Amino acid sequence: MLNARQLAFFALKEVHKGAYADVALDRVLKKASLSDNDRRLMTELVYGSVRRQRTLDALIDQLATKKSHKQPPDLRTILHLGLYQLRYQLKIPTSAAVNTTVALAKDNGFKGLSGFVNGLLRQYARLAEKEDPLQLPQETIKRLGTLHSFPDWIVKVWVEQFGDLETEQLCRWMNQTPTIDIRVNPLKTSLEEVEAAFQSVDVLSQPLVDTPQALRLMGRTGSIQKLPGFQEGWWTVQDASAQLVSHLLDPQPGEVIVDACAAPGGKTTHIAELMGDRGKIWACDRTASRLRKFQENVRRLGFKSIETITVDSRNLTQLENSADRVLLDVPCSGLGTLHRHADARWRQTPISVNELSQLQQELLSHVATVVKDGGVLVYATCTLHPRENENIIEAFLNKNPNWKIEYSRLEELGTRYNTSQGYLKVLPHENNMDGFFMTRLRKSNS
Numbered sequence: 001m002l003n004a005r006q007l008a009f010f011a012l013k014e015v016h017k018g019a020y021a022d023v024a025l026d027r028v029l030k031k032a033s034l035s036d037n038d039r040r041l042m043t044e045l046v047y048g049s050v051r052r053q054r055t056l057d058a059l060i061d062q063l064a065t066k067k068s069h070k071q072p073p074d075l076r077t078i079l080h081l082g083l084y085q086l087r088y089q090l091k092i093p094t095s096a097a098v099n100t101t102v103a104l105a106k107d108n109g110f111k112g113l114s115g116f117v118n119g120l121l122r123q124y125a126r127l128a129e130k131e132d133p134l135q136l137p138q139e140t141i142k143r144l145g146t147l148h149s150f151p152d153w154i155v156k157v158w159v160e161q162f163g164d165l166e167t168e169q170l171c172r173w174m175n176q177t178p179t180i181d182i183r184v185n186p187l188k189t190s191l192e193e194v195e196a197a198f199q200s201v202d203v204l205s206q207p208l209v210d211t212p213q214a215l216r217l218m219g220r221t222g223s224i225q226k227l228p229g230f231q232e233g234w235w236t237v238q239d240a241s242a243q244l245v246s247h248l249l250d251p252q253p254g255e256v257i258v259d260a261c262a263a264p265g266g267k268t269t270h271i272a273e274l275m276g277d278r279g280k281i282w283a284c285d286r287t288a289s290r291l292r293k294f295q296e297n298v299r300r301l302g303f304k305s306i307e308t309i310t311v312d313s314r315n316l317t318q319l320e321n322s323a324d325r326v327l328l329d330v331p332c333s334g335l336g337t338l339h340r341h342a343d344a345r346w347r348q349t350p351i352s353v354n355e356l357s358q359l360q361q362e363l364l365s366h367v368a369t370v371v372k373d374g375g376v377l378v379y380a381t382c383t384l385h386p387r388e389n390e391n392i393i394e395a396f397l398n399k400n401p402n403w404k405i406e407y408s409r410l411e412e413l414g415t416r417y418n419t420s421q422g423y424l425k426v427l428p429h430e431n432n433m434d435g436f437f438m439t440r441l442r443k444s445n446s
């Protein structure tokens, strides 16, 4: 039977061929029969090695005569696995980390290089007894990028916004294991009832400030969908900061709402809850497969007020001037949720950010035409990049003098967020929630 490290190696090979880390991990896990402990170890090794890739490569560059990118790709992956355990999995004894990595090398075509693997890992372990073996560049961006394993361009975007100190806190935060928040459906149950149901299966949870329907799960939960109340539609998994978005929209019973980028429906279903399922919600998305997932969620939660439209919302002509409120939760680079996707930091690039920013601009300028005179539009992203946030809103307001930022609702949502200039920014290192940007705009009554 294959062990957790061997399976982690298979999954990482897929990732290095271009697969998403979660997809590769799931595919390998489905075929394996591992104990819970081994599943956890494998998951940690795959996500950790992907996340810490830059730091691990820097160590190989230092400790081997051949640079990391000149090593055979599979050998580099094996070294990542070994170094990851030595550096970040301190509960694993050094001898176990080294010996299992040497065995991996032997079993996967590198018998002749097992001595090299052994030597490199033992050298790391020896140096680490005295001080951190990682040698860091002087220059701030490269230093933070190497130490915390982020590409320079992301560190630069953050240093320009938050300064060196906060960027370091943010990088550390994004390397943590993510927490899980749920949103309780008040049309079916209460926070107290869900807390008690979770307690009955030894899962602890706690309410959060500013988001009245949120519970944060504490410790191990096992498979989320098996927790009490999921099938019954009592709750939905949604980070607390994403819950703030629909509170900012503040939809009222009986209104017409358009959610222009709706799938998989986290915010649409929240809107339906806030409206008591009374009114009409048009949920639009251009990706049919994501809308199918959306419909499953709507069925589970049991809402009648939601109707879906498969459409590119840049051509949403049928709903012009029809909505009291519009939510535009655009596709974005996700720099506020990097902790949730181990490989996301390596997938995005300055070029993808430019493309997204173009799409966001087009979506905003068209979707604004769906709002009635006097109506509201909330623009939201889960990123921390001004090109997708402040710059989009500033350019829109400059071109559309009949739209203004509405400040009052921002303040009502809680004072612990950065709300300068009318933008509510959730900063993970300060608020301990996913990074988000949101703003509420109102169209004049012309």
Ligand SMILES: C[S@@+](CC[C@H](N)C(=O)[O-])C[C@H]1O[C@@H](n2cnc3c(N)ncnc32)[C@H](O)[C@@H]1O
Residues within 6 Å of the ligand: 260, 261, 262, 263, 264, 265, 266, 267, 268, 284, 285, 286, 287, 290, 311, 312, 313, 314, 329, 330, 331, 332, 363
């Ligand atoms: C950030 S996600 C939305 C998440 C969703 N609001 C939620 O809370 O579950 C962005 C969505 O925009 C959709 N999308 C991307 N480009 C689009 C377009 N031009 N028109 C409509 N939907 C689009 C994507 O398919 C994706 O589902």
